[in-house]
Amino acid sequence: MDGAQAPRGQSKPAQNKLWGGRFTGGLDPLMEAYNESLSLDKAFFAQDIAGSIAWARANKNAGILTGEELQEIERGFQIVRKEWETNAFDIKPGVDEDIHTANERRLGELIGQATAGKLHTGRSRNDQIATDLVPSSHTDFTRLWVREKLAEIEAHLTSLLQIIVSRAETEIGLIMPGYTHLQRAQPVGWSHWLLSYGFFFAADFKRLKNVIKDLNHCPLGSGALSGNVFGVDRKAIAEELGFDGLCWNSMNAVSDRDFLLETMSWGSRFMGHVSRIAMDLCIYSSQESGFVKLADAYSTGSSLMPQKKVHSPPSTTSLVITSIRLRHSTRFHYSVLVEVPATLRVEDGQTFPLNLTPQPCRQHITSPPYNNPDALELLRGKSGQMHGLLAGLTSTLNSLPSCYNKDMQEGTAAILATTHLLTTSIQILTGVLSTLTVSPANMAKALEPSMLATELADYLVKKGVPFRETHHISGRVVALAEREGKGMDELSVGQLRGVDKRFGADVKECFDHEAAVEKRTAKGGTARSSVREQIAVLKVLLETGETPAWGVEE
Numbered sequence: 001m002d003g004a005q006a007p008r009g010q011s012k013p014a015q016n017k018l019w020g021g022r023f024t025g026g027l028d029p030l031m032e033a034y035n036e037s038l039s040l041d042k043a044f045f046a047q048d049i050a051g052s053i054a055w056a057r058a059n060k061n062a063g064i065l066t067g068e069e070l071q072e073i074e075r076g077f078q079i080v081r082k083e084w085e086t087n088a089f090d091i092k093p094g095v096d097e098d099i100h101t102a103n104e105r106r107l108g109e110l111i112g113q114a115t116a117g118k119l120h121t122g123r124s125r126n127d128q129i130a131t132d133l134v135p136s137s138h139t140d141f142t143r144l145w146v147r148e149k150l151a152e153i154e155a156h157l158t159s160l161l162q163i164i165v166s167r168a169e170t171e172i173g174l175i176m177p178g179y180t181h182l183q184r185a186q187p188v189g190w191s192h193w194l195l196s197y198g199f200f201f202a203a204d205f206k207r208l209k210n211v212i213k214d215l216n217h218c219p220l221g222s223g224a225l226s227g228n229v230f231g232v233d234r235k236a237i238a239e240e241l242g243f244d245g246l247c248w249n250s251m252n253a254v255s256d257r258d259f260l261l262e263t264m265s266w267g268s269r270f271m272g273h274v275s276r277i278a279m280d281l282c283i284y285s286s287q288e289s290g291f292v293k294l295a296d297a298y299s300t301g302s303s304l305m306p307q308k309k310v311h312s313p314p315s316t317t318s319l320v321i322t323s324i325r326l327r328h329s330t331r332f333h334y335s336v337l338v339e340v341p342a343t344l345r346v347e348d349g350q351t352f353p354l355n356l357t358p359q360p361c362r363q364h365i366t367s368p369p370y371n372n373p374d375a376l377e378l379l380r381g382k383s384g385q386m387h388g389l390l391a392g393l394t395s396t397l398n399s400l401p402s403c404y405n406k407d408m409q410e411g412t413a414a415i416l417a418t419t420h421l422l423t424t425s426i427q428i429l430t431g432v433l434s435t436l437t438v439s440p441a442n443m444a445k446a447l448e449p450s451m452l453a454t455e456l457a458d459y460l461v462k463k464g465v466p467f468r469e470t471h472h473i474s475g476r477v478v479a480l481a482e483r484e485g486k487g488m489d490e491l492s493v494g495q496l497r498g499v500d501k502r503f504g505a506d507v508k509e510c511f512d513h514e515a516a517v518e519k520r521t522a523k524g525g526t527a528r529s530s531v532r533e534q535i536a537v538l539k540v541l542l543e544t545g546e547t548p549a550w551g552v553e554e
Contacts, residue, residue, distance in 0.1 A: 032094060040412045041099040042091075045084040047144040048099050049077045051220060054240045055123055058221070058232040064122070069115045076111040077103070122223065122230045142415075143215050144241060146263055149419040150212050156426040157205055158542060163434045164198040165538050167191070172528055175517055176291055176443040177451060182283075184451055187513040190291075190438065192526040193280075195534045200273040202541050204266070209545060211259075211266050218243035219253035225403045226250055255403045257393075260411050264390040267422050274429055275383035278376040281432070285373050290442040295435035298428070299371030375432050382425050389414050389421075447513045449487035453478050455510040456488075458519075463502055473500045523551055 053074055060070040080103055083089040089106070096102035108116035168191035178188035218238035221228050227250040228234075234246055247253035284291040393414045396407050456477055457470035465473075476499050481488045484495075489511035496503040509515065521527040524534070536552035 035097065037098045037409055037412060038091065038096050038102055040416060043416065044099055044142050044145045045103065046081065047142050048103055049081050050144065050241060052103065052119060053077055054237045055220065056119055057240065058237050059118070059121055059230070061236065062230045062232050064230060065118055069118065072111045072115050073107065073119060076107045076116070079110055080106050122228045122232060143219070143259065146259065146415060147212060147216060150208065150263065153419070153422050153426065154208055154212070156423060156430070157201065157208065160426055160430045161198060161201055161205065161538060161542060163430055164194050164201070165535055167433065168194045168198065168531065169535050171438060172531055174438060174440050174443060175447065175513055177446050184446065184448060186451055186454060187447055187517050188526045189517055189528070189531055190443065191531050195531065197273065197277045198538055202538055202547060204270045204273060205541065206545070207266055211262050213244070214262060215259035216244045217247050219247040222247065222250035222253040225254055251403055257397055257408060257411055260415055261394060261397070264393060264414065264418050267418050268387050268390045270422065271383035271386040271425065274425055275380045278379040282373050282376045289446065290439055292436045292438050294371055294373055294375065294432060296371065297435060298375035298432050300374050375428050379425055379429060382421055386418065386421055389418055449489045449511060450478055452488065452511055452513065452516055455516050456507070459507060459510050460500070460502060465502065
């Protein structure tokens, strides 16, 4: 009906809406709010402005704008940028549908619609958003913005790798149990464990560079789907915006969101690695292990259980002994608890003799309070969130028809959440690793003689015995030690020879955890020489972006 008013509750489309010309009826207010994306994509104001200026310059070179009009557009956009940066931009609810319409509306107020209205010539929000901004009513995702965020993530990941390398280099002499199936397996260097995750993150580092490279192609100039009629120089636009090349098919360019999925897929894999190191550190920081202790900045106490520390210790450390755990032998097969009849305060560095008569006691405290590893648990939880974000957007984009569809706008919230999650998680993990303290004593206490069973097998291999046979022989030694209630190292040479005559007096040399570690000198092993080479490899990666294929010569 010509001239008919819009139904109550609806408003006629504002003139500045980029699609409003043919519509005479208004949107349902709920639909208008449902359609709005400015609350999210206002984060991309800088990328929208940069893309718009590059587009205006291309239109000037194509003869659509004059030099004076281009200067006015640039001047106006500098004001708009400043307003966003200072939180002075006045958003018009119901008018500013997305960041594109908001910026163009404000530009018109500053320089006049006669000039500002030419800005959108030959451009669709489909290629506009695919180029620089994340959502809009017509498309989704900012290559420019994602590229910048991934560069920030790369910088944070570099810091994480530097911390791992630094600690591995400084603490190279520490030995701890290595685990398989959560069971103590063989002794390894603490640095070797750190570097195992260092190389996970190194692989992530290289993959991230590929993600950035693959997304860095310019879709601007593709129009709504069929290309540009004014012959704009897309190469010049791409070079001004820092792209390495062009998206070569206009229909593909406006519908491609693979770079989003690749970013989120990278994040999902990275957070999987984060969750694994977080789990290891949760175990290592528990009272059962006590290998590491988290800084107070990344942990808390309990609101119910006072034994879990809440407050930081005083600057002057003191210890009140209420009980002592005595070990029956150096191999820690069992313990006897004794009580100290009087409170004894020990100041830093003080030593003293103790002449105590062992008496059974019912309760004891054998270690200082431990903190809850909140940061590590949250990192584990955030990895699940990252996997969910990827699954959600993958489902949204699945089975869409060609070119742009409104479903794609849902990628905005997903990429915002993704980049925030990744940026904060890397920084938290870096903080945890840079501030935690290690306990060499607790690591050493956890080294059991049974972890050296493989050393016995290797000893016989060097005497020409087939490994399959030595494996069984070593297993029989373990069984003998269990029957005797001893550690393998406490078995006599005669007992060992009773298992197999080929054991000589030098077999006792096998029962040395540090020696076992230092035997693993092959590239990639846990010996100090091998660990130093691994450190050198990661340093090359940080300097060049590539890992040397065959190691680094001394």
